[in-house]
Amino acid sequence: MANKSLIKSINKNSNSAVGAISEEHRRIWVGNLDSRISEFQLLKLMQKCGAIEKFDMLFHKGGPMVGQSRGYAFITFKHNEGATNALRKLDGSNVGSRSIAVRLAKNIKYDDLQRPKPRIEIPALGSGKREDKISKAEAIRAIEAKLKALERQTDDNLELNTTGREHNMPIIHRYQYNKSRDDAQRAGPYGKYNKSKASAPYMRQLPKRH
CATH class of the missing domain: 4.10.280 (MYOD Basic-Helix-Loop-Helix Domain, subunit B)
Structure with missing residues (x-):
């Protein structure tokens, strides 16, 4: 709850920022975020670069990945130096298991981020x-x-x-x-003929006279 309150207070105070400073030079996009990175962890990392005016980390609102991070966030610093420091120090750095990307938000097309990725089918598998x-x-x-x-x-x-x-x-x-x-x-040797022959009385053969 304390983490959520901190983020809300930062975003609420953004209305008091000096309007003369152009937001497009203070607002950055951070992408390729590890799904395990929480809002609070990313916020503390960005605060090392400068005071933050607005923080917005996006999450899936439906489907099987509901509640999980979309993998990117938008951060608006109070001064240009904060955005410059983030671009210089954090772009390409390893955060979690990924190398994050940091860009000025004006160079990112938000529609491309919302558009579903094309489905790639391997011919051998999609027969x-x-x-x-x-x-x-x-x-x-x-x-x-x-x-x-x-x-x-x-x-x-x-x-x-x-x-x-x-x-x-x-x-x-x-x-x-x-x-x-x-x-x-197979029953031949033990058939009726042989049986009757075998049951006859034994007759001794007389020797022949010469």
């Missing part, structure tokens, strides 16, 4: 609808190729000796058919 369609088409083709490769691999694993009758069968039918055939072949 647009056409490139989105191309990327989707490429993704679909890649998926189709992978499915075909999997289908070929499945066919190789499930039908090793495909005959003419099996060729036109769906994959699942071919798998069931081949599985049944393989089961029958």
Whole structure:
């Protein structure tokens, strides 16, 4: 509260300044301010250059950055020497994490400061609808190729000796058919014929007479 009162008192007393001294030579613009710099900190820095008549630091009034500094301020000194000292001592000096810029306010176009900055798009990032369609088409083709490769691999694993009758069968039918055939072949040595033969009584073979 004390900081706000100090700034208000400075701005209130500006009406008592000598009107004969041209304001355009006493009013400066300070830009490229670190967003962490407060009004009070900037005010104390400017007071080192001379007595201040008016102090105006601008803030965002809406949007996601509401309440944050716009990065610049206008300061009017009581005498020309104050503005001259600020231009000579502070322009290009490091304040916070930035190198601030100090100019006479008459050389700054206020409309340019208020105008929104043009949006810069990098072609590689701002791809647009056409490139989105191309990327989707490429993704679909890649998926189709992978499915075909999997289908070929499945066919190789499930039908090793495909005959003419099996060729036109769906994959699942071919798998069931081949599985049944393989089961029958594996059961061959233990089938009915061999089982009956193995269950016959043992008959000793008589030696042949010469």
